Amino acid sequence: MSTIKPSSRSRGSNKSFGQRNDNNRIYANPLPLVFDDSPPTKLRSTLGLLGLSLAEVINPRCDGFFDSATRSVWVSGHSGTALLWRRGFFGKGDLSRSEPSWLARQLNNRKSGGKQVTSEEVTAKRRAERKQFKLDRAAAIAAVAEEAETIFATEGRVIKPALSGPAIPSAATWRPAPSAPVTHPFVSVENNIESLGDDSLADIEHLQLTLQEAFFLAWNLDCLTILDPSTDGALTLKQIWIAFQSAHLSPIYSPAFHQCLQPDNPFLINYVVYHHYRSLGWVVKGGIKFCVDYLLYKRGPVFTHAEFAILVCPVYEDPEDRKASRFDLQNRLPFGWSWLSTINRVNSQVQKTLILTYVTIPALSRVSSDTFETPACLKCYSVREVIIRRFIPARMRD
Template sequence: MADTPSTVSVTPNQHDLPPASVNSDQPTQVKPKPRPTTPKGPPLHQIYALPAPIRTFPLPAFYPSNPLSLFHVVYAWVSQLVSPPPAEPAVIHQGTWSPETRSVHIKDPKSIRALWEQGFFGKGNYSRSEPNWLKREQARRGEHDGHVAEAVTAQRREERKMMKWDRARKEQEAIERTRQLEAWKAPVGPAELLALPNSWHDLKPIYPNGSANGTLVRTPILNSTRNVSEATNAVSNGIPISVDTAVSKTSTEITTTEKETIAVASGINGHSSRPQTPTNPPKRRKSVRFSPKVESTTFQLSDPPSPHHGALTNGTAINGSVSNGISPLVRPTDLGLSQPVFENETIAKPNSQVEPEPEPELVDKEHLQLCPEEAFYLVFVLGVLSVFDPATGKPMTVADLFALCRQVSYMPPKKIDLQPDDPFLIHYAVYHHFRSLGWVTRPGIKFGVDWMLYNRGPVFSHAEFAVIVLPAYTDPWWKAQGRQPPRKSWHWLHTMNRVQATALKTLVLAYVDVPPPFEEGLGAAEIFKRYRVREFIVKRWLSNRNRD
C-alpha cells in the first residue's frame, strides 16, 4: 500500500514575513522640524510705506451721497492754507555719472536706502537687487541676528529640497515594501520549512561548536573544493547536509573561500546571509618617495623619502607650479607627513593657543546703480536727484542729462545725427508710462525682456507682467520714407511667451508710436508729448483651460 503524501499548510506569521512587511499598513509619521525663529523687524508695509521719494498732501475725497465729507474737504483745505506743508522735494540726493557702466552711482548710505525703500529705484552692485551687502556680511560675522532676503530664500529652498527628498524616500520605501510582499511565497517543502527564520540554519552559534542547547554538535568539515561544490549543490537542491557524510579535515580550520561558499549556498527562499566585512582587515602601509633632484618630475623606487621637496617648489618660494606630482600649496601635514621646520617658522607649543587673526574692519563698498531711464525719471519728473559730471565735478542740467542719455543709448555712443527712434527715447517712454500708472517698473534682463512690472514692489510679490518694447512707425512721414519696424518671427514670439508663461508672468507687447523728426532745441517735455504707447497682452491659448 502506497503511503499517502501529507500536505503541510503553513500560515505566515509576523516572524515569517519579510522585515519590511511588518506594519506596512501604518505609515511612519515624521514630525516636521520646527522652523528656526528669526528676529522680526518692522512690518514691510511700514518700511515701504511711501511709493515715491516725495511727500504729497492731497485733499480728501468728496462723496455726493455723504454731505459730511464736504466739511472734511473744507477743513483739510483751510488747514493747508493756514499752515502750508513744506516744499517738496525736501531732500535731493546726489549721484555721479559712470561712463564705464553707463549708469548713475549713488554712494551715500542714506540716499541708497531712501531711493530703494521709496519706489525701489536702482540695484545694488554687490547684491542681487536690494543693496544689503553690508547687512549680509555683518550677519555672516555674527555681529547681529538680522535676516536678509537672500538668507530667507536660501533657507526656504533648503526646506523645499529636504521635503522633496523625504517624499521621494517614502515613495521608494513603499515601492520596496510592495516588491517584497509580492516576491514572498509561503514555504511548502520540507527544505523550505527548515530554511525559515528561527530554524537550525539561521541560529547563530551562541555555544561552543555551534550548539544551541548546550550540547556539543559535530560541525561538518570540508577538505576539498569538490566537497564544497557537492555541499553547495546539495543545499541548493533542498537536501540537508548530514554530519556523518561530511569528510573531516586534518586541520580544524576552514578557509575563507569555503566559508563564503557555504554561506551563499545556505541561502534558501531569500534568507541568505549577507557578506560581512572582516573586523580586522590587514593593514597596508603606503610610502611616498620623492626624487632627490629638484628639477625632476618623476621618482625612482630607490630614491629616499624627502618630504621637504614636496612642500616647496625648487627649494624656494611657492610659485604655483607642481613638483613631483604634488601641489606646492599642499602642506606636509596634509600628506600625512611630519611637519618640517623652516627658517621663518617657529614651533608652537602644544598647550599654547594660536590667536586667530582679527578680520579687517567691515566697510560698506556697495553703491546703488541707476539705469539711464531711472536716473532721468528721478531728475526730470520728481526732481529728487542731482547727477554730477565726473570730469567737471558740477551737477548736470536736465538738458545735459537728456542729451547724454540719448548719446549713450547707442553702441558705440553717438553724438550727432540723433533720431526720434533713439533706444533711450523709446524705452523711457514706456518706463514713464507705467510709472505714471502706479506700477513699479524695473529692468527685466533676467527674463529676456525690457521691463518687469510689480504691483507694489519686489519685496511683496513677484512681477506680474513682462514688457517688451517695440517701435511702431505708424506716422505717414515714416510710411513715405519706407521705414519698417524690426522684423520678428512667430518662433521668437512663441519662445518669449513660453518663457514668461513658465515663470508665471504675462507677456505684454508695448508698441511705441514714433513721431516724425522734430526740430532741434526742444525740451524733454515737448518731445515726450509726441510719443504714444499702446499695450497688447499675449497669452497662450490652451484648449483644456480656455473653453469658456
C-alpha cells in the same frame, strides 16, 4: 488711459503678520517725495474745505555719478541708497540681487553670527532647500528602482517602481534638516554701525540706477543730482538728456553728439514706456529674467509678485526712417509665432500677463532734429498696449 488692472495674487499669503507690518512701515512711501503731516491749523482746515492745501513737500536730495560705459547712474552712501530703494524701489545693489543689502549681511555675520538674515539670504535659503528636495527625491526614487531590480534578480518578480508613497518625499511632506532658528529680515543698519565703533565696515555697495530711473528721479521728482565723473560737477537737465542719449552712440560722453540725436534712440523709447507706467502708479523693474523688458509691480517686490510682463515694441511712423537709422532696435520687426508663443509660455508659467507695448516713433519729416534736445519731444510719442494671453483649452472651457 491704461486699462491694466492688477490681480489679487500676493506673495505675502504665507508671511507672518509681524513681517507684513514691518514691510508696511519700512516701505510706506511709494516715492521719495514726502508730504508734511504736521497738525492741521485753522487756516489749513479752512483751505481743506475749499479743496486747497498748504501741505509742505519734503524733497530729499541724492547724488549719483553718470557712468556711460554701463549706461547707468551710481548712487553711493547708505542714506541715499536706502532712501531710493525704500521709497519706490529704484535701482539695484551692485553686490546684491536686488535690494542693496551687502552691508546688512556683513553686519549680521559680524554681530549675530548669521542669526538674523536679509531678504536676499532668505531667498538663497529657499533655493538651497528646493535644490536639496530635488536631490532627496531623486535619491529616494533611485533607491526604490534599485530595490525593484534586486527583487527581479533574486526572486524573478517584476515590480513597478513607485514614484509616490511614504518612501518618496513630496513637496507637502518633505522638510529640510533642522538648523539654528533665524529671525526674519531686516536689520537696522544704522544702529549696528553705531555699535561697531571705530572698527565699523565701510559700505562699498552702490545703488545702480538705469538711465530711465535716473532721469525720472532727476526730472519728474527733482530728488537726484547727477554728477559728471570727470569733473564732479552737477549736470544740467539738458546735459543729462543729451548724455543719456549719447550713451547709446558711444561709451564716452561728448557734446559733439548733439547732431546725432534721433527719434529712435533706445533711451527715448525705453523712457517713454518707463515714464508711462511709473506715472500710472506702477513699480517698474527690469524683466530680463523672464525674457521681457520690464515687470510691473502693484506695490513693490517685497509685497507681491509682478503682475505684468512688458515687451517694448518700437513702431516707425515713417518706414523710411527705419532704413536710414543707425540703431538696430530690438523687436522692431514682426514677431514670429514660435518666438511669441515661447515668450508667452514662459510668462504664463510664472502667472504673469504678457503685454506688448507699442511705442510709435515720430517721423523725421514732421519733427525737426532740434526737438530731441529737450524732453519736450516726449509729446511726439504715443503708447499702445496689447495684452496677450495663452489659450489653454482644458482650463478655459467655461
